[in-house]
Amino acid sequence: MNRFSLQDPHNRRIAWQMLAVGTVATLAGWFFWNAIGNFDARRAGFGLDFLLRPANIPIGETLIDYAPGDANYRALLVGLLNTVLVAAFGILLATILGTVLGVARLSGNYVASRLAAAYVEFVRNVPLLAHLFVIYLVLQRLPSLRTALSVGNLAFLSNRGLVIPAINLGFSSMTLFAGAAALLVTGMTMRPFTSGPVSRAGVKGCLAVAFVCTMVGLASMTITLPVLEGRAFVGGRTISPELTALVLGLTIYYASFIAEIVRSGILSVPKGQWEAAAALGLRRSWTLRLVVLPQALRLMIPPVTNQYLDLAKMTSLAIAIGYPDLVAVANSIITDTGRAIECVAIIMGAFLLVNLSISTFMNWLNLRVAVVGGAK
Amino acid sequence: MTLVLYKSRDQGRLGRMSGWVRANFFAGVASGLTTILLSLVALAVLTRFLDWSVLNAVWTAPPGDSSPCRAVHDGACWALVGEKYRFMLFATYPYEAQWRPATACVLLIGLYVISAIPACWRRGLLLVWVAGLVAVAVLMWGGVAGLSFVPQDKWGGLPVTLLLSTFGILAAFPAGILVALGRQATALPAIRIMCIGYIELIRGVPLVSLLFMASFVFPLFLPQGIDIDKLLRAQLALILFSAAYIAEVVRGGLQSVPSGQVEGAMALGLRYWRIQMLIILPQALRNALPPLVSTAISIFKSTSLVLVVGIFDLLSSGKASIVDPAWQGFGLEMFITISLIYFIFCFSMSRYSKYIERRLV
Numbered sequence: 001m002n003r004f005s006l007q008d009p010h011n012r013r014i015a016w017q018m019l020a021v022g023t024v025a026t027l028a029g030w031f032f033w034n035a036i037g038n039f040d041a042r043r044a045g046f047g048l049d050f051l052l053r054p055a056n057i058p059i060g061e062t063l064i065d066y067a068p069g070d071a072n073y074r075a076l077l078v079g080l081l082n083t084v085l086v087a088a089f090g091i092l093l094a095t096i097l098g099t100v101l102g103v104a105r106l107s108g109n110y111v112a113s114r115l116a117a118a119y120v121e122f123v124r125n126v127p128l129l130a131h132l133f134v135i136y137l138v139l140q141r142l143p144s145l146r147t148a149l150s151v152g153n154l155a156f157l158s159n160r161g162l163v164i165p166a167i168n169l170g171f172s173s174m175t176l177f178a179g180a181a182a183l184l185v186t187g188m189t190m191r192p193f194t195s196g197p198v199s200r201a202g203v204k205g206c207l208a209v210a211f212v213c214t215m216v217g218l219a220s221m222t223i224t225l226p227v228l229e230g231r232a233f234v235g236g237r238t239i240s241p242e243l244t245a246l247v248l249g250l251t252i253y254y255a256s257f258i259a260e261i262v263r264s265g266i267l268s269v270p271k272g273q274w275e276a277a278a279a280l281g282l283r284r285s286w287t288l289r290l291v292v293l294p295q296a297l298r299l300m301i302p303p304v305t306n307q308y309l310d311l312a313k314m315t316s317l318a319i320a321i322g323y324p325d326l327v328a329v330a331n332s333i334i335t336d337t338g339r340a341i342e343c344v345a346i347i348m349g350a351f352l353l354v355n356l357s358i359s360t361f362m363n364w365l366n367l368r369v370a371v372v373g374g375a376k
Numbered sequence: 377m378t379l380v381l382y383k384s385r386d387q388g389r390l391g392r393m394s395g396w397v398r399a400n401f402f403a404g405v406a407s408g409l410t411t412i413l414l415s416l417v418a419l420a421v422l423t424r425f426l427d428w429s430v431l432n433a434v435w436t437a438p439p440g441d442s443s444p445c446r447a448v449h450d451g452a453c454w455a456l457v458g459e460k461y462r463f464m465l466f467a468t469y470p471y472e473a474q475w476r477p478a479t480a481c482v483l484l485i486g487l488y489v490i491s492a493i494p495a496c497w498r499r500g501l502l503l504v505w506v507a508g509l510v511a512v513a514v515l516m517w518g519g520v521a522g523l524s525f526v527p528q529d530k531w532g533g534l535p536v537t538l539l540l541s542t543f544g545i546l547a548a549f550p551a552g553i554l555v556a557l558g559r560q561a562t563a564l565p566a567i568r569i570m571c572i573g574y575i576e577l578i579r580g581v582p583l584v585s586l587l588f589m590a591s592f593v594f595p596l597f598l599p600q601g602i603d604i605d606k607l608l609r610a611q612l613a614l615i616l617f618s619a620a621y622i623a624e625v626v627r628g629g630l631q632s633v634p635s636g637q638v639e640g641a642m643a644l645g646l647r648y649w650r651i652q653m654l655i656i657l658p659q660a661l662r663n664a665l666p667p668l669v670s671t672a673i674s675i676f677k678s679t680s681l682v683l684v685v686g687i688f689d690l691l692s693s694g695k696a697s698i699v700d701p702a703w704q705g706f707g708l709e710m711f712i713t714i715s716l717i718y719f720i721f722c723f724s725m726s727r728y729s730k731y732i733e734r735r736l737v
Contacts, residue, residue, distance in 0.1 A: 017566035024570060031597035038596045109407045110400035111414045125722035126715045127677040129691055134715060137708040313582035319684055327584055340592035347588070348581045355580045 098258025467532020552622030629664030
């Protein structure tokens, strides 16, 4: 008796979904079919075999050993590490600068709050790429190596980049740091499960030993200061103008967005919280640290996560000023081998992975600061 | 101490002034030090910048001759901008016909302005937009009414930036609404999963990789012989990118509409599309208007990324205009000018967003 009818809401739903899936599948199939035809015509081939072939591209800055002639996958790895390096420093510095600016905007001091507001308004209304070009050109107008600007003879800034003291981690200090990290992780993960004085003392002991390890590790590593000898610096670590411009640009740009998030986070904590804390006799700095910031942090983490993800993606602008990040290396490999689909897929996969790691970490942080039993 | 305060409060204007100054500049030792230190730093930076950009600057130079700029040790060379501004604004568009892209830009900006005025939000606005865009197309392409034909690969500069952002927002807006509705459609799991996948994939990868996709990979997906213009491909990538971001903003708006609204509409016997069009979307979009304007600002800024695939928008035309052996070593001035142009557009949009926010409450 059940006649099939499109008037039935259940059938309509199924029909709509089949239509949508069918359209997407047809389109994908058509693309795939064309791609196969194009590969045959061009004899370019398809596959990941090119990853093992030698790469003919020179890369200026590498964190791991690399020379032209190494395999393509190693070149891509060098690029990926550079991307992660830029993203990590960008996130760290933008967070610091952004927090300072956000607090400054709320400060009772007129000069501080106006300057911070002017900074935010100007910086976030100009595209990041324009910032990068301006910074890069300003860096190129810096004095030459001979007359480099010196920061207490520790770091030198010139048109060839920034030279900073090199930190040489010996084997012993590396081992000590690794041990300290392991102890710290153990101590922190055990803490929620501890009850009773003995196990609590165990956790404290763990943390204390970790602290001692870190200190000894710090003491046993060596730092070499850069010294200008003739036409080059010896002993320090040189950071190229491209890397400096990229990290500076990302920091300056994203700090303006983080500042706004910090400001609105602090503002959204009700005034009564300040007053109640004052009534309890807490000092202003204690109120900020113990009462206001923990509540503001909860509101700040999701939007700040979005900024971190955005920053990580925007490291891809490295290609515009010539820093060898993953995208720039992949671009050279595309010109070299013609494997466009594979390389673009690798870029996308790598960024999805980087973003997934950032958001997983931030979600974990968010869970930690969330109100127990409160609204999600 | 109290006496002094009491007196100063009653001293009239001057007393209130000094009270205001004390409260905002010298509230304590730390505040006073901050005021002095920051003022000194700001003053130093400002005078240094004024010296460079105004006092020591070179404003004019004979065509193709950078020697006046080279003669000055530490000053801006605005003469460079004076010589290259036509290329920055219109790139390779035929020189004698550059009044056409200029008029097109004015038309587009006029369209933005009238669309921003709430009193103009009625059906006629749609017709004005259609007429305006047709006029822009006629001006840019030509080929009719005695205007010479100018192919797309000759376009560049400001009109390209404005067109990329206009269509990036115009086309992505309805697409974004559809995707947002799809993501909220719990009764249609297949559509919901596809929409979530689309949004998360696009938001997870850099725009640069989408532009690469459009310029290197997309041609491989088309049958041989069909060739889509480079500018159009970049435009498609931008639309694909913006739609995912707009969808998330619209979703926020949809979630802000109380569920009683849907239930009430269903009780009246309305079907899905009528519920969405008549009840839900008007409220959701109204709530989402301020974040939508912010998204529009970020789309406008992100059009500058087309530089990496070699399309001449405002920023990359500016970059190309300074590649001239005669002007070797200059260029900062050009990028500062371009930054100011972007700033004017984005700052007015963000002010507008504040105004709309106040109007809506």
